[in-house]
Amino acid sequence: MVDNKYSCDEDMLCGIKAPKDMNALSELEQKHLPVIDAPKKVKRDETFLVVIEVGKLKAHPNEPVHFIEWIELYCGDTFLFRVNLAASMSLPKVTIPVKLTHAHGPLKAREKCNIHGLWEFTKIIEVED
Ligand SMILES: [Fe+2]
Numbered sequence: 001m002v003d004n005k006y007s008c009d010e011d012m013l014c015g016i017k018a019p020k021d022m023n024a025l026s027e028l029e030q031k032h033l034p035v036i037d038a039p040k041k042v043k044r045d046e047t048f049l050v051v052i053e054v055g056k057l058k059a060h061p062n063e064p065v066h067f068i069e070w071i072e073l074y075c076g077d078t079f080l081f082r083v084n085l086a087a088s089m090s091l092p093k094v095t096i097p098v099k100l101t102h103a104h105g106p107l108k109a110r111e112k113c114n115i116h117g118l119w120e121f122t123k124i125i126e127v128e129d
Contacts, residue, residue, distance in 0.1 A: 012115065012116050012117045013117045013118075014117070015117075015118070016110065016118045016119070016120050017029075017032070017116075017117060017118065017119045017120070018119070018120045018121070018122070019033060019121070025057065027058060028116065029057075029119075030057035030058035031054075031055060031057070031058045031059070031060045031116075032054065032060065032111065032113055032116055032119040033054070033056075033057065033119055033121045034052050034053070034054050034071055034092075034109035034110065034111040034119060034120070034121045035052070035053050035054075035056040035057065035109075035121055036050060036051070036052055036107050036109050036121055036122075036123040037050070037051040037052075037053070038050040038051070038098075038107055038123055038125055039125065040125060040126060041125065041126040041127075041128060042100065042125055042126070042127055042128070043127070043128050044100055044101065044127050044128065044129050045099060045100070045101055046099065047097050047098065047099045048097070048098055048099075049095055049096070049097055049098070050073060050095070050096045050097075050098050050107060051093070051094070051095050051096075052071055052073060052093070052094050052096070052109045052111075052121075053092065053093040053094075054068050054071065054092035054093070054111050054119075055068075055092060056093075060092065060113070062087065062088055062091065062092070063087060063088055064087045064088060065087075066087075066113070066114065066115050067085065067086075067087035067088065067092075067113070067114060068085050068092035068111055068112070068113055068114075069084065069085060069112045069113070069114050070082060070083060070084045070085060070111065070112050071083050071085070071092065071094055071109065071110070071111045072109065072110045072111075073096055073098070073107065073108070073109050073110075074107070074108040074109075074110070075098075075100055075103035075104065075105055075106075075107055075108075076103055076104055076105020076106065076108075077105065078103035078105075080096070080098060080103075081096050081098075092111065100127055104127060106122045106123060106124045106125065107122070107123045107124075107125055108120055108121070108122050109121050109122075109123075
């Protein structure tokens with residue numbers, strides 16, 4: 001049996017954090033969620049744009065001691081994209097052209113803050129065949 005004295009609530013770098021209630025986001029959630037903007041419905045094998053922005057709901061610091069290190073995008077569990085960011089050199093907002101051929105499931109964006117760990121935002125999209 002593993003005795004782990006740290007839960008994800010006690011250690012910011014433990015696990016993946018996702019919003020508990022989208023209608024009552026904490027300040028930390030507002031600053032860290034990688035919010036996805038994408039069409040609700042897309043056609044399979046046709047390119048569409050996905051915008052992911054960290055700090056859209058409340059600005060996140062962007063300085064050498066506290067910044068967003070990277071942003072990733074998945075469709076279900078299929079990896080689609082990753083961008084690495086430098087502190088103070090780039091804003092944590094990316095626009096990604098996506099074409100789904102066989103992947104299915106919701107879009108999931110993940111981002112890593114160097115202090116506050118890994119965060120995830122999910123957006124359900126419908127893929128028409
Ligand atoms: Fe942070």
